Amino acid sequence: MGLHPTPLMRHLCEELTVVLHNAPGVDAEAVRALRESGVTVIDGSVGRVIDHDGALLVELADGTALPADAILTGSRVHPRLEALEPLGLEVAAHPAGIGEVLVVDPTGRTSVDGVFAAGNVSDGGAQVLQAAANGSLIGAQIAFSLAGEDLQAGARPSGVQVEWDARYGDGEPIWSGAPNGSLVVEAEGMPPGRVLDVGAGEGGDAIWFAERGWTVTAVDVSARALARLGAEAERRGVEVRSLVRDANDLVPYGTDRYDLVSLQYGSFPRTPEQRGLRSLLEAVAVGGTLLVVGHEPTWTRETVDVAAQTRMYDPEAFVGIDEIAATLVADPVWRIELHETRDRPAGASSGHHVQDVVFRAVRVSDTDAAS
Ligand SMILES: Cc1cc2nc3c(=O)[nH]c(=O)nc-3n(C[C@H](O)[C@H](O)[C@H](O)COP(=O)(O)OP(=O)(O)OC[C@H]3O[C@@H](n4cnc5c(N)ncnc54)[C@H](O)[C@@H]3O)c2cc1C
Known part of the structure; x- marks a missing residue:
């Protein structure tokens, strides 16, 4: 214990004895001052403390016995780490x-x-x-x-591009090239216009749109995926404008507005200012449609034995359909037309996902006009 409380003890008692008890780093100057002020300082260690019916005795290691009315022991603090x-x-x-x-x-x-x-x-x-x-x-x-x-x-760049380029690799396509089944169900009756395909990947949906007369802008964070998209579009003789963009970029889609903005199984990390979600919504023209399709999410909430398996996807870290719906439901700028869970149309290839959540909303007015 440090000697700093001993001057206080000296004020409180007529006779004070300090046993240093082999304390490391004792301040020699403080010991000298105590001794000169009349305090007995013993440079030894305590063997034991004896209590004979209230008569206290401190027995030093060398056998010396010190009678005492009260005994204080110094304790030391340690962070419990x-x-x-x-x-x-x-x-x-x-x-x-x-x-x-x-x-x-x-x-x-x-x-x-x-x-x-x-x-x-x-x-x-x-x-x-x-x-x-x-x-x-x-x-x-x-x-x-x-x-x-x-x-x-x-x-700064999010690093998502590096991650997705690595997933796409530099070999064979990783997707089937076919359009997503739920997208086809929703979009095949729509009159062709300008479509923004967010998270277009290798272009199954984008090329399907282009072949049906849509003016297509395909956006993806992976340049590798879009290169495959471009090659396939050329092979099929259709035109698709490709933009390598992170959905959380400052202005990912420029100032263009689209008749249809399509997000199929796309996910982008939630940020405090919700930049990705705002940009997605802003890209929809007045009278245009936002179509979002995602995996039915129950599996993401299942308990995982983390000792045996890493949880692959934290849904809380990404902007999901429920969150998009919750944002739009109370907004007079938007009319929600569809928000349901249903079986994935036959033919779509997927390992363990068999149901989709489909969300469709129409922008009925400009944000400024409504506010
Ligand atoms: C005997 C004594 C008398 C005191 N008398 C006074 C007084 O009269 N007046 C005064 O103002 N102050 C007094 N204090 C000081 C006062 O207690 C502290 O200043 C104050 O409690 C510090 O608050 P704290 O939150 O930093 O730490 P603490 O109050 O110590 O809180 C830390 C908490 O963390 C917990 N903890 C530790 N390790 C772990 C872990 N690994 N995992 C989870 N939890 C952990 C502890 O159990 C504890 O509940 C006294 C202190 C002592 C020891």
Whole structure:
């Protein structure tokens, strides 16, 4: 224990004896001052404490017995870091010698990126008021840190392109080339116009549209997928405009507006400002249709034994159909025409997905006109 409480004890008792008990790093100057002020300081260690019906005795290791009216023992503080041990957080001695604390900077950042600490774990000497105030301060710092990370993520490429290019690989096509069955059911009766195919992949849907007289813009984050789309469109003698875009880009689809915006099993990460969802909705012209088809999502909520298998897809991290529907349902700019779960039409190839969720909505007016 540090010697800092001993001057207080000296105020409270007529006779004070301090046993250093082999404490490491004892301040020699503090010991000298105590001795000169009349405190007995013993440079030995305690063997045991004896209580004879209230008569207290401290027996030192060398057998010396010290009678006492009261005995105080110094304790040392240690952050309980067992559960966090793999992180390798840096610990240091508390400056007052009362034990160890987590090393933090003034904003509560520990030595490990993304881990903050507040209160007694980073200052074992703090009382309730300081600890609580520190918690409040560090909480604000964590909020700033998270907002800063979101800002950085919004400003830099998402890495999704790399991921999808890797999935497409540089070999054979990974999809059948056939249009999605639910899309065909929904779109085959529509008069051809301008269609934006978001997440067009290798172009099964886009080429199907082009062959039926639609003016097609196909967007995908993977340049590899769109190269295959372009080659197939050329082979079939149809025209498809391709744009390599991340749905979460700042302005992924420019200022063009479309009679049909189609998102088939497409998914893009949710961001705090919902940029991807806003861009998708803005691309639909007044009188145009938004058609979203996705996998029936029950399987994503099934419990997975994470010891045996990694959960492949976290639906909470992506913008899904239910979220799109919830956004539009109360918006007078939109009229929802369809939102249902149904069997996937025969012929569509898929391993374990047999049902689709189909969502169709029409933009009835401009956002500005409605507001
Ligand atoms: C004996 C004693 C007397 C005190 N008297 C006073 C006083 O009179 N006035 C005053 O203002 N202050 C006093 N204090 C100080 C006060 O208790 C602290 O300042 C305050 O409690 C610090 O709050 P905290 O939230 O930082 O830590 P704590 O209150 O210690 O809270 C930390 C919590 O984390 C839990 N925890 C630890 N490890 C894990 C883990 N691995 N997983 C999950 N949970 C974990 C602990 O069980 C604990 O509940 C006293 C302290 C002590 C020890």
